[in-house]
Amino acid sequence: MGKASIIVFSGDLDKAMAAFVVATGAAASGMDVTLFFTFWGLNVIKKSGLWKGEGFMGKMFNLLARGGNAIGPSRLNMLGMGRFLMKRIMRKKNVKLPSEMVKESRELGVKFLACEMSMRVMGVRKEDLVEVDDIVGVATYIQEASKSEITLFI
Numbered sequence: 001m002g003k004a005s006i007i008v009f010s011g012d013l014d015k016a017m018a019a020f021v022v023a024t025g026a027a028a029s030g031m032d033v034t035l036f037f038t039f040w041g042l043n044v045i046k047k048s049g050l051w052k053g054e055g056f057m058g059k060m061f062n063l064l065a066r067g068g069n070a071i072g073p074s075r076l077n078m079l080g081m082g083r084f085l086m087k088r089i090m091r092k093k094n095v096k097l098p099s100e101m102v103k104e105s106r107e108l109g110v111k112f113l114a115c116e117m118s119m120r121v122m123g124v125r126k127e128d129l130v131e132v133d134d135i136v137g138v139a140t141y142i143q144e145a146s147k148s149e150i151t152l153f154i
Contacts, residue, residue, distance in 0.1 A: 001030035004150040005141070011040030013086055013098065019044075019154040020101035026150070027108035034148075035105070036141040037132075038115035042122060044098060045112065045130050102130055113141060 004026040008019045019035065027033045037045050090097060096104065106112070112132040119125070119135065126135060134140070145151045 003148040005145040005148040008041035011043035016044040034111040
């Protein structure tokens with residue numbers, strides 16, 4: 001039915017959810033979908049509760065960004081209260097949390113690519129991430145995107 005490629009650059013809850021909603025919708029419609037996680041978007045697919053990292057800066061990045069269920073909204077975060085309130089509303093309205101969207105995406109066959117350069121810059125190790133299909137450079141993503149009918153940057 002076609003192909004969709006989505007760059008997940010943002011580590012904000014609402015933007016990550018938008019990426020997963022589009023990805024799962026496209027996959028459920030029969031499309032081949034690739035998510036390319038880069039820079040702050042890597043936080044969306046990090047395992048929760050990590051305090052480790054590569055070098056001092058890697059540890060600092062992990063301290064500030066501890067996985068998909070710890071990310072906050074892009075607006076009205078209010079020192080963490082926004083995340084708490086948003087997740088509470090999501091549960092009440094039966095909307096899946098980021099970790100559940102990751103699982104659902106994988107079950108639908110969505111391909112996860114992690115940006116190698118961003119991982120180096122941010123001190124993220126492969127073992128810090130949920131299962132990804134590959135760790136690649138931008139050239140690999142460009143090849144994927146060039147074959148896609150839909151390409152998004154979120």
